[in-house]
Amino acid sequence: MNGQYAIKGYLLQSLVALLDSFETDWETVCVEPNDESEKVDILWTYKGGKKKVVQVKSSKNVISFSVAKKWADELSVKSPNADEYELTLVGYVDPKLRKLPNSTIDKVVVVNKELSIEDFEAVIIQKINSFFDKKGKNVISPKLGQMFVRALNAQILQESVIGKTIEHSEFENNLLESLRGIERYLERCSYSLLLPDTPPSNRDVNSVIMEHILKLIGWNSLNIDETVTYYDEKLGKEKQFKIDFWGDYECPLKDNLKDVIYINASVEAQYLPDYTTVIKNNLFCVNGIRKQLIEEKKINIDNSIEYCIQFLLSLKELEQNQAIARLNDAYKKNKMDKNIIYYAIDNKKADFLISSIITARKYRKDLAVKFLYPITDDNSQINKIGKRNTYMPPQYLNSSILPIIKEDRDKISVLLFCSDPYSKDRLRKVIWLLIRLTSGLANEYKIYFTDYDNSQYGNEVNETIRSYNNNDLIGKIFIENLNLCNSCELQTVPTNIISLKDEFFDETINNTKKLRIEPHLIDYLPYGDSLKPFLDSDAVKTEDLKVFLQNKGIYFKTANKTKIIQLMTSMLFSSLDIESLVDFVNIDNKTKESSSAQYNLVNENKQMDQLFANKTIDQDKLQDKLNADIVSLEQTKPKKDTDIYAIKIHLEQKNPNKQALVSIARSTATVNVKKDANKIEFIKEYNSRAARVVAERVVKQLSEQLIRSNEIEDKCIEVRFSEFSNKERTNFLLSFTNIDSSDIFKSFNAKSFKYMFDESANLPDEYADKKGKECTTLLKGNNLDSIKELQNDTLKEIILSEELAISYRYNIRGVSGSYFTIMNFSGALANKPLCDGVFTIKAVVYIDNKSKDKVSSRNSLEAELKKEFNRLKKEKLKKFNKI
Incomplete structure (x- = not known):
């Protein structure tokens, strides 16, 4: 339950210093002054223009003399015009520092506060109450005392004095109003409602809050602060696993099973910017405690459902009823256990429950x-x-x-x-x-x-x-x-x-x-057994269910669909939940568009795991000014002797043109990176405009890192509209009707063709009326490959061919149907002033009715057809010297 020690220590000590100042005769104060050295935390001025600078340093480790002297020297050198210097050290110090003559290093006064965070909390509540009493205000009640201190955050200083030089009386009034504002909020916030009027004096307020939440939901008689000590050979010392609570109960939703519950809690002044470290440490501790419980036969995992529950709560008023963004990335599969179901509970979920x-x-x-x-x-x-x-x-x-x-x-x-x-x-x-x-x-x-x-x-x-x-x-x-x-x-x-x-x-x-x-x-609102047929169908992928549950703060390591369904059939889902679930399932049924980009490798002997060992994807940059929200980003990084790196991104986009029930449009972007001889290829797939933008950004980030590390050449090889002559472009599209090399595609039917006349060319008299019209023609029908625009070489020279749609008949081991593809240069004809666009492909699979009962997995069938078409595409690109 510990927060960030250094930040909290600095904050509390700064406030103690500020509150202590009410006993002294100063004129102005500024916390983090803008026009001083970055070494100065507090700047005081006194009568006659006298100036004092203070730096506050906190550490859990022992502060050595050499480190303290370095800080003191930097403070005095960086602020040569100050009259007094003070270095406040929060924590345990080298004995040499306690024996300093006049408690100074050169001209810097060294003040040591050997106080823990808990000690600071006791001191500060005493000083705040003294301050309130001096101002004629009621003191803070014992019930809110500890919680009040935990709620203090940087916002208090920000609103009071940070970066501002203010006078004594103005500062007192500002700080008084800020502190009173916190008190007014805490008097009615959800967590204070759970506290007894007189909390135990020897108990951490976070533990008291958590115990009351757990009692509220009937989780009584839990073991508290379960600890296991082990010897860390790498560090050469003993370390501890610790979880805040654990217990087991008979499972009321599954006969003859037990619920085994492991609980950790983080109750902070405000949400942390990143919970990865907190969750990683807690998962590590749960794994250690669980191992011992199994060895001691306190739990039997064969007849249990195990839950690892992480409370991530904030006391900040603006964060009440608010969810934590991007928590999914903090749950790393390599730290999770396949037998455990993981829950993350933030303010939004806790507030509704309480x-x-x-x-x-x-x-x-x-x-x-x-x-x-x-x-x-x-x-x-x-x-x-x-x-x-x-x-x-x-x-x-x-x-x-x-x-x-x-x-x-x-x-x-x-x-x-x-x-x-x-x-x-x-x-x-x-x-x-x-x-x-x-x-x-x-x-x-x-x-x-x-x-x-x-x-x-x-x-x-x-x-x-x-x-x-x-x-x-x-x-x-x-x-x-x-x-x-x-x-x-x-x-x-x-x-x-x-x-x-x-x-x-x-x-x-x-x-x-x-x-x-x-x-x-x-x-109808399905639950339990009535939900199972839908969840168990081939249309619903395991990954869809995992992403849906992640949105509800529930995480699995396993890809075992049966285990996930066992959980979901014991849950209750609202209308919005069901609508969202159906949406996730339907995402992959949307027709996906694909395109690719290639780069030459500098060293073709390097394997994929070496190429991408230190390459990262910055989700903030992916999200920047994107007209959709990134819900999850999943990566399957290449391992030794594997030749693929897979990235999949789920997006949500609000649609104001639709009613509230269907206001969220979901889509996916995938990027598969493959090594092929002396090149790497980025294959992008997307089913919305926002998804396409995200896929392009992923490729841009990864390729730029590879170029900087001299892994690939600084030239992207893409199949673009502008890289073909008119005749060559038409012949390239038409080449996809040649399926002689395929054992799967048996016949073809050109269904549509899109083009316009090239107004920069000399048009024959019969087409002269097209000039200046920018007239785009879309022909639809059957066997359009035989029309004169696609057969006459003279006409091929004067038309800008953008799109050809072909329906292929396939047969795979007795399963037959149609594979409908649209080959397009990304709407190149609409791009002005110069027509250009990347070659893209959309494909849809249709299965003949007589073959449907022969298909055990539609996904496998689609993957096999995609693989065959990509082989055909590669054949055509080689023929036209594009790869």
């Missing part, structure tokens, strides 16, 4: 909160309300749907919380899901949306409920707004839950009054 449970606690507040477990083949109960208990399954952690039950013997209330924005269609689907989950046996149903406004949607809701033509439904279903936890309307979580009633509803009471609704297809 808000839902706190809201549920407030309703019928004398009853325990129970989580409803869907009835599936894995935990079947016929004709009953699903199992429920106070333990929340890990599968609900990052869910968009959370079902909760409040019940006593006489009445059962089902509360369903949904993070989707409200819409009529989503409401119908959620109503269907609620009735299905409970077999229609509940007394009342309450559905919560985060943006629901009864004054705006109340009539629409009533009409929707009446549309089922079921009077039993009227008066049982209620729609309400879910206030997220930073709302001041939420109350503190009850700390004493032992006294809450934990009874079970007598299901025989309502057995004759079961609700029945017959859904239309659009009302």
Whole structure:
């Protein structure tokens, strides 16, 4: 749970110095002054123009005399016009530094603060309360004390004094307002709601927050701070594995299995710019602890589902309800275990979870909160309300749907919380899901949306409920707004839950009054077994499911589709989730366009793993001014004796022209880098304009690095429109009708041809009327290769051929169909003033009806046809001396 020590130490010590200053007579102060040396952290001025410069240094390691002297010398040399110099050292110092005459090195006063971060926190809360008391303000409550200090971040100094020279009174007022602003926010934020009025004085506030979150979801009696010591032979000393919590519970969603849960938490003043190191260290620790637990037979992995859960929370007000961007890159496959499911929980996911449970606690507040477990083949109960208990399954952690039950013997209330924005269609689907989950046996149903406004949607809701033509439904279903936890309307979580009633509803009471609704297809929200056929189909690729789950903060190392489906059939998905999942599946069904670029190798003996050993892709540069968001970037780097480097990028693009339900358009870009004799080739595939831009940027980044390291020549070899004469270009396109060398393609049909007359050429009289018209002609039909424009050599000289579409008939081991290709020079005719464009190919596979039952894998068939066409393309390019 430790943050960045040096940054936090500097921040706290700077604030201590600033607060100490209220006892001294200074005139102006500036933190990180712009017109001073970078060695100066704080600049003070006093009466008469006297100036004092201060530098603050923090370290976990012992600060040596030589290092301290270097800092002191630099401070005095870089600021020769100062009157006083102070070097503040935060941490343990060399004994020699403690014995300095007059505590000085030359003219620099050395101040040592041997305080830990925790000690600083105690000091600073004392000083802030003293400051508040002096200003006639109430002191900070013990409940908020530790959390207040953790919430201090660079923004406080930024708003107060950084880069600004201000006077004493102005500074006090600015700092007072900033500190009070933090206090006002913390009084109503989600994490303070979880704290008892008087937190244990010997406990870290982050641990207290986490324990309350875990109690909220029914994860009790967890082991805390599990530690394993091991000897690191490389370092020659002992090191430790440590995780914050772990435990195991009977799995309510899968019979005869246990949930084994490993938990680490990071609660910071604000999100870190990069969580790669935090997650890497925590995965390393989980692997070490897990190994010992298995050896000690405390867990049996053969009858368990294992979860590694990482909380990444921020106390910053502007980051409440906000997700962490680009977290996917932090989960490295080589650090993950194939048997573990990984969850990352940021503020956005935590706020929805905490808000839902706190809201549920407030309703019928004398009853325990129970989580409803869907009835599936894995935990079947016929004709009953699903199992429920106070333990929340890990599968609900990052869910968009959370079902909760409040019940006593006489009445059962089902509360369903949904993070989707409200819409009529989503409401119908959620109503269907609620009735299905409970077999229609509940007394009342309450559905919560985060943006629901009864004054705006109340009539629409009533009409929707009446549309089922079921009077039993009227008066049982209620729609309400879910206030997220930073709302001041939420109350503190009850700390004493032992006294809450934990009874079970007598299901025989309502057995004759079961609700029945017959859904239309659009009302259907699949879960459990009803979702399995879709997930298990050939149309759904393992990679699609992994990327979809990554968007929900769930990560797998394994590519085992069965294991992924086992998780997904025990989860509940909202309407937006299902729409998003279908979108991911449909991405690869979009027709992809491809193009390629080649470079000559300087040393053809180098293997792919050597060429790309130190080459990286900068995702920030890929994203810069891109009209889409990069969702994930996956790389399969070349290993020894492999000749391919694969990059795949998923993108999302908002479409303001469509309704909210379909406002996200998804696409993919892939770049495959191959070595071929003395060249490397970048093969780009994309199915949107944004995807094409990203693919081009990937090639640009990698090729520039290879050129700088003298691995390839500084010349890109591309097949471009401008590199052909008119006749040669037409003949090149026409050459794709020659399939004599192919054993797979049996016949062809030229279906379309696009061209315009070259106005710079001498046109025959019969075509003279085309001059000055910029008239583009697109012919569609059959066997267009025989038209005179493609057969007459004179006409070939005067036309600009841009596109030819050919449908090939194929037969592979008795499987037949059509392979439809469009060969195009990237819309070269529309490029002005000079027509030019890269040669690209689009291809679609069609399977004859009589052959469909013979195809075991469509993906394999498509890959084989693509490989054959690429061989044919290479043959034509060689014939025209382009490669």
